[in-house]
Amino acid sequence: MNQGARRRTGVWLVGARGSVATTAIVGALAFRAGLADDVGLVGQLPDVAAAGLPDVADLVFGGHDIGTRSLVERAEALAAGRVLPAHLVPLLRDDLAEAERALRHGLDPAGDEPQADGIARIADDLLAFAKEHGLARVVVVDLSSTEPPVDPARLDDPAGPLVDPSALEAALAEGGSPLPASSAYALAAYRAGSAFVSFTPSAGPRLPVLQRVAAEAGVPWAGSDGKTGETLVKSVLAPMFAARALRVRSWASYNMLGGGDGATLADPVVAASKTASKTRALEAILGHQVDAPMHIDYVADHGEWKTAFDHVAFEGFLGARMSLQFTWTGCDSALAAPLVLDLARLTARAHEAGCVGPLGALAFFFKDPAGTDEHGLCAQWEALVSFCRDLGEER
Numbered sequence: 001m002n003q004g005a006r007r008r009t010g011v012w013l014v015g016a017r018g019s020v021a022t023t024a025i026v027g028a029l030a031f032r033a034g035l036a037d038d039v040g041l042v043g044q045l046p047d048v049a050a051a052g053l054p055d056v057a058d059l060v061f062g063g064h065d066i067g068t069r070s071l072v073e074r075a076e077a078l079a080a081g082r083v084l085p086a087h088l089v090p091l092l093r094d095d096l097a098e099a100e101r102a103l104r105h106g107l108d109p110a111g112d113e114p115q116a117d118g119i120a121r122i123a124d125d126l127l128a129f130a131k132e133h134g135l136a137r138v139v140v141v142d143l144s145s146t147e148p149p150v151d152p153a154r155l156d157d158p159a160g161p162l163v164d165p166s167a168l169e170a171a172l173a174e175g176g177s178p179l180p181a182s183s184a185y186a187l188a189a190y191r192a193g194s195a196f197v198s199f200t201p202s203a204g205p206r207l208p209v210l211q212r213v214a215a216e217a218g219v220p221w222a223g224s225d226g227k228t229g230e231t232l233v234k235s236v237l238a239p240m241f242a243a244r245a246l247r248v249r250s251w252a253s254y255n256m257l258g259g260g261d262g263a264t265l266a267d268p269v270v271a272a273s274k275t276a277s278k279t280r281a282l283e284a285i286l287g288h289q290v291d292a293p294m295h296i297d298y299v300a301d302h303g304e305w306k307t308a309f310d311h312v313a314f315e316g317f318l319g320a321r322m323s324l325q326f327t328w329t330g331c332d333s334a335l336a337a338p339l340v341l342d343l344a345r346l347t348a349r350a351h352e353a354g355c356v357g358p359l360g361a362l363a364f365f366f367k368d369p370a371g372t373d374e375h376g377l378c379a380q381w382e383a384l385v386s387f388c389r390d391l392g393e394e395r
């Protein structure tokens with residue numbers, strides 16, 4: 001394989017017509033065309049680029065969605081909402097139309113397609129995409145709407161289809177739909193020999209059965225739930241309290257967000273996945289239980305912007321009571337999209353280097369990292385840099 005073909009990397013986005021996916025595709029196309037600089041792209045920092053990542057220009061996009069609005073329409077809506085610069089979309093119209101041609105209909109949990117057929121169809125789509133574009137490898141990134149959490153009782157059954165691969169195969173062969181859609185996509189990715197990144201809090205690759213299948217397939221995976229806003233700030237501040245031996249008594253968070261993600265999280269059952277993922281970091285960093293109420297409200301008027309108010313009550317020497325309050329307002333997709341490109345490039349490089357299973361070194365990018373218990377951002381950064389140095393040295 002020549003050098004160019006070795007680097008050509010497929011990025012297959014599940015939820016490809018969503019805000020984050022559309023922003024990631026537009027951003028990569030704009031960067032490739034010299035219409036955007038590298039602000040927000042961690043993979044362009046020398047310590048991370050040292051891994052020998054595929055270039056942004058080497059990325060080829062495809063994906064699944066169950067929505068039907070075209071990428072150009074989605075990009076125009078994001079430009080109207082001031083997420084994307086208005087002048088970009090007309091300049092990239094042809095490139096977006098080409099990416100549109102690589103999009104396929106996804107797995108619809110409300111549809112009547114047997115899950116086994118859907119998984120086979122998705123795996124075929126991935127193999128055809130790799131063949132058509134002469135790709136060295138494909139990384140599948142889940143950017144679809146957050147799903148409700150899986151019933152924990154189903155995870156406690158060692159002979160059940162969420163734990164045991166042969167029970168899963170049997171359930172699929174009987175025509176059942178044992179997996180949430182996010183995990184069905186992960187299974188299809190592994191069957192096609194692709195690595196998987198879960199940017200959402202959905203179960204996806206985290207189910208025990210999927211972890212076993214990934215190990216058997218010899219592919220790496222990373223997750224879960226991109227760390228882009230309030231939890232990012234938390235994962236910097238919480239280690240400060242711990243290192244100064246200050247006792248955090250409570251950490252209350254109130255989040256408002258609009259957009260498609262906000263609308264999905266307006267359902268309290270679905271929001272439970274997100275609040276669980278957002279609260280896990282705090283106690284792990286502080287090393288003790290903390291009263292940490294967390295609330296998420298959908299405010300349609302905020303569009304793609306999210307605002308978090310946090311109130312941290314803490315105790316110092318001799319019991320002195322103090323507090324810290326912060327407000328964070330972020331553009332959801334502008335924060336998330338560059339991380340999607342970073343994760344695709346890093347996971348592709350890890351796959352090329354022969355890594356298998358959860359990529360704990362990518363914890364830096366996630367609220368609920370798999371493969372490590374480290375939640376503090378500085379320690380995660382050091383682990384990432386060390387991983388990239390090792391990848392660079394083995395080339």
Ligand SMILES: NC(=O)c1ccc[n+]([C@@H]2O[C@H](COP(=O)([O-])OP(=O)(O)OC[C@H]3O[C@@H](n4cnc5c(N)ncnc54)[C@H](O)[C@@H]3O)[C@@H](O)[C@H]2O)c1
Nearest residue numbers: 015017018019020065066067106144145146200226260261
């Ligand atoms: N924006 C951020 O900062 C951020 C941070 C962490 C995680 N996330 C997660 O990223 C995901 C995407 O966020 P968004 O703002 O782009 O949401 P969005 O609502 O704009 O997009 C979601 C897309 O997924 C599609 N979809 C739904 N079910 C699907 C299925 N079964 N198969 C294929 N496609 C399906 C929808 O049609 C839609 O196009 C969400 O799960 C969100 O929680 C976002």
